Amino acid sequence: MISRWIVGIAFFLHASPNYRYIKKFAHNLLENTNYPYKKFFDYTMMVLIVISVYILVHHVKYEVKPDWLFFNNYVISVIFLIEYMLRLWVYSDNSKAIIEQYEHDLFLQRPFRVWGVLHRIMMTKMGFVFSPSAIIDLLAIMPFFHEMRLLRVFILFRVFKLFRYAKSLQQFVSILASKKFEFLTLGVFAGVIITVSSVLIYVMEANNPDSKINTLFEAVYWSVVTIFTVGYGDFVPATSEGRMVAMVIIVAGIAVISFATSIVVSAFTEKLDEIKEDKLIDDVSKFDQFYLICGYSPLTAQVAHRFIKNGNQVVILESNHKKVAEAQKDGLLALTFDPASLHSYHALRIDFETQVISVILLEESDVLNVYTALTIREMSKSIKMLSILLHHENRRKLSLAGINEIVYTQELIGLMSKEVSGRPVAFEVIHALRSENSGVFIEEIVLDDLMAGQFFDTTKLSMFHKRLIVLGVYKQSSQSFFFNPSNTLIIDAGDVVIVVGTRSLIDEFKALMRRKKRV
């Protein structure tokens, strides 16, 4: 009977969209570092912790208003308790575990073992309860029982809770945790030295009336203060034997300190690259819009610098460490990720629909570019992709892989050669316009409603007349280009104007077209 109820509830919860939505929301808020609203939750909790500790410190010498004490003892504690319960809830999926066990038993045609699955669920939840961070959470709730005055000091555990909400603190702990073995060795070494020296100093000094070290606790205290090179001087050995022990322990103390320092330094050095890369990944996920270039070569550097010069952001993915280092030395944002692997994009948390303007495939092989294109197409069907083509026989393969624009430099050079031999000056003019190094630019301006309405009037202004060349208008409706347009042409929003002029003149032209007419 109970098992039927349990299975029924499990199926109900598993199928309930509301329940799943709420649980997913709670999980995102508590555990998912990529969830955009998590940071607001984290900041709120941090503020509560700071308030709580401030009240504790203030209360030592001064009176605290009863409202604040109530807030501290009950409201904050209840919030922490709710948080603890939520964490326990989202830690594992009970309904799924029950259903799996039920279906497993059904398949094997044996009765559903409800106690077995409940035991398993309990053991899983215990994994959370006994985790260090959960223990700190629980202790931080303790001041709730404020009548037990000793427990008030547990409020300090709330400070440890900060580790949950501050990423840098988590990183610090994880770096030190990577040297667990070394710290253990150091601890054992220091422990042995402290034990031996404490016993020795106690034996040598305890019966000497001139010595202050009279108890074993004082001996241990003296050893700890000495081995860690603090040496308060409140307890000093009085006998020659005791001083001999002191000399040995002082030398050992230096070894302990230098060993500990070197462990911390080496842990940070080893993790430095990882920390830097994490920082870069974080930066990338915060970018609004950028061009994604796959593969690094001298061509990539040129393309990236041009985009950057025009005020765009560029992210380069390259699987070769050496090339990434080269790109970073060149001042570019490059990451060591395989551009042909789906895992890379998941790890980088790149949103193709909103963040990436276009993907540019510049690997030095058509095979790799096709492979990367197919990977990216799996992530996004609509993202615009451009690729270089190295061997013209592969053009169709690149198109089939979903690449929208293909640049075949060799063909371009062929066409340009014809141009350069036939019309060398005209070629130079176009090349100079395109390279944007001559001070004169060729620009396209997409017109909005206001600009479309004021286009012809603006071109007639004396500052533009004969200085700004309006090459033509590309009409979106008819998909055709109107060279040297006369004012009989109807200009609509969305049409594209191509102009040639200096940067300042083009900017002024755009600004004046956008300015509303004074009535």
Place this chain on the structure above:
Amino acid sequence: MSYQSAIVFGFNEYAKQIAMQIAPEYLSFAIFVMTEAERSAAKAAGFEVALFDLGEDWKLIEERFDPESLIVFCALDKDAENVFLTISLRSIFEELPIIALAGDHESAAKMKSAGANKVMATQQITANIITEMLEKPTVTEVLHDILYEQSFLKIAQISVPENSFLVGKHLHDIDWGEEFDVLVLAIVDHQLSATFSFTSKGHHHHIDPEDILVVVGYEDSISALSEAMGVEKWAK
């Protein structure tokens, strides 16, 4: 076209594309290669081929072509070879127009020093076209049509004849768009320098004989303008 014959050095992908584009434009055309394998490949593609080495004294060229009406394209595999080839050709033919391919800026500068008249830096050209295609797609499309496709819109360079009505006028005296339905992008002022200047820069150019106008317009309009200028033929 003032050149009657052309030579392309090398037979890699670049050279092949150059050859395919320019061969029909010249009365005589040949490919010069350094290896037997390249020779067979070029021959199989239907081109006239000759073998050469970098230590050549270029009798080979003098025997077969008139250097006065010859243009050469250096498209060997390595930049260093192209530089050497350029310098070697320049040492014999002082006036020969040499167009060379370079991988990057650095090699392009070396080829200029070696005496190439025009250097096409492939990396820079590719980078320019990639950024232009993504940031100014309409410009790319329109320029591509004007330059390379058989569209009615053309870009032309017209040399101002001695007795043209333009001589003595200022560039901005004429409303080119209104009167001739063409736009003048740039002018090469024969007296000032051999390089061009953009009309958009706003300088007051005094048109002299032998100045070159770079104009964009429909084929008919350009023909009408050149006729009015007294030019018999313009390069399409």
